[in-house]
Amino acid sequence: MLPVGSIERRTNGWYGMLTVIMTEGALFAYLLFSYYYFAVQYGREWLPPQLPEFWFSVPNTILLLASSAALWFAERGVRRGIRRDLVWGLAIAIGLAVIYVVLQAIEWSGRPFTMSSTPYGSLYFSISGLHFVHLAIGLIILVVLLIWSLLNYFDARRYAAVSIGAVYWYFVTAVWLAVFFTIYITPRLG
């Protein structure tokens, strides 16, 4: 007996998403490389007079981690055939991400520099901006998954799309952790 069609994670799409993570992960590696290239060349004078603060970035980090946890709960639910867990997990993950988006927009609007002020500004906005684009696409994926869940497309054996969307979201969260470390922590490391 062989499984037929989309069963668990035996789909091509699952492997395809892993390749997406490989290549987009490389993109962020090169972005952070560029940041560190400038930081090493210029030292403290390259950074803005007021270092990026934690008021928004720490809550945002917690929001993304919590959002990933909700999504993990949703995925676990669908694998056990519990549709309620799947739907609520997705809804909470989306809600937390929306709050993240709002906080990120407020943080950006409060910056004294722009993308074209200084090299630091260019890198700050391109790093956080590209991360934001990846997160926005992830948010669209979660909303679409919620719609498909409400349409009863998934059950305990056919749920590959949920796993595929979830692993992409975990990737977006992991990239945020690297971005957070680079932009908010390394300037304070002497």
Add this chain to the structure above:
Amino acid sequence: MSSIAYERSAALETAGYDSPATSKLEQLWKTKPGLFGWLGTVDHKQLGKRYLITAFCFLIAGGIEALVMRLQLARPNQHLLTPEQYNELFSMHGITMIFLYAQPVLSGFSVFLFPLFLGTRDLAFPRLNSFSYYVYLFAGLFLYASFLVGAVPNDGWFNYPPNALKLYNPGPNIDFYALGMILLGISTTVGAANFLVTWLRLRAPGMSINRLPILTWSTTTTSVGILFSVPAVSLAFLMLWLDRQFGTHFFDPAGRGQPLLWQHLFWMFAHPWVYIVVLPAMGFVSEALPIFCRRPLVGYTVVVLATVATMVMGFGVWLHHMFATGLPFLALSFFSGASMVIVIPSAVAVFAWVATIWTGRPVVTTALLFFAGFIAMFVIGGVSGFMTAAVPSDRQMTDTYFVVAHIHYVLIGINLFPVMGALYVWFPKMTGRLLDERIGRWNFWLVFIGLNVAFLPMHWTGLAGMPRRIYTYPDGLGWNTVNMLTTIGAFILAIGVLVLLINIAVSRARGALAGPNPWDGPTLEWTTPSPPPSYNFAVIPAVASQNPLWEGRLQEGLGHSSVGRGLVLDQGKEVLATTPLDAEPDAILKMPQDSLAPLVVAIALTGLFAGLLVAWWWLAGLCAVVTLASLVVWLWPEPALGQIAVAAND
């Protein structure tokens, strides 16, 4: 709504290509008729041929650009071209050959051949395959549209700032390049993902990791290389475009940007890229040279290891393109050493090919001539490369014609020669007719002589001090004769390429019929009719060795591959998924029908980039929305693909 059961027991059956089961398979897999089928086909064989035809069109375009340049340089003080026109030609020659010909032509062969080599019916993502082709075509047209507005990229294919920045290059020339390359990168990346997942998942049962055709190792290795390297150049071009259009300060010295950062990001991509454009071509040789030596490749395992090692090490040598930029000696030393060590796996492969010829019983065909010529040209190109790996000698030779000689020996020798040889080997499989051998000899010798007459003296030209990328040169420097020789050689090479095109045209119509296995090859593609039917294999074969069709005469082991007996999988468009290491059956996967979604998304994406190019932000935004919406439609779960849960009361 019909729903797909979650499991099925599948029985082995015996079926040949003339059995009743195949008419059902043909109905399931063949492209739909009319314009819808032509635009929406997901048949990898048709898409592979389109890739090859498009790549050859770009080869011709890049070749014409080169010939015009050589006319300008044949004698001193010529004024056939203005300096700006010359800059545009050498830039587009490089861009066309390296990005629009060299890698796509290899993709084209792999798109056609992978499923046939692996014993399956399509690539892992058939619609993505179609999308990848369309985006490649549109990106190439996007770049060439610059000719229509007279603003062609003009800063070389490496495109260094500050000269590429708005201050020195105010027109849209560089914007065409930057945006066109990001668009092309999307095509290349999704193509690479397609090959990698196909290689991991869609093999014939029994095709374990040590029984895979060696060409699939090369293409998959470079696919991983693409996934990790293309983001560097896409990012660099995005940063450059932002510097030019939005006043950011990544690279501009006046705003405390770092021009060298461009060079790092660019070469971190472009050095792995040069291996990406040659390793699959080396795979053609590893795959087909043994056929014409009538013995398996010597040292399959070490050649596989050498391929992977070359790609991995290829990520650690990029600084050798920057030896003259004033970087610290410690950095230069490390990269110089790494650039020498990387020769070792290449040498291993060369010895394996030579040993295959030496211990085999060679049959001299046009293909074998190209493969033998390739080995010799590879050695010459490799030696000149090794010379530039030494920092002191590179300081003399960088940006001179010595480097131009090196790159053309490696690109023509390690990409074009194997490509031409591969055409002679697999054209019969693709079209059902053999290429003419007599015309083929003319093809080979003209190309071989042309290459060497054009580029062997060029080593001397560079050592005599002629810089590259100059539109003319004064009389009396001693460069006149060599330049004339190079121009003559270039035209001989061009005639050789023309002879190939004549051969293709003549043989399509009147070539000898090929049959399934005209060369007595050992791998699975030689079990199908030529050309293969839409479904490739009547039953999914099972393999027990590296060379299934030579098992009887090689006596390698006790296993027997099974070609005429296997799973039929005719309950829809179906393929078998197997485990990555041991290739044990894992699942029956459903494949999609022809679809226009890939074309729609490709058009929307190109529209987005066009909007960005002309700063019509509303168009870019609209196209972005259309792109996302079309992607959602494309990915919407389908019952026929087994993507929707079967309801409890169904």
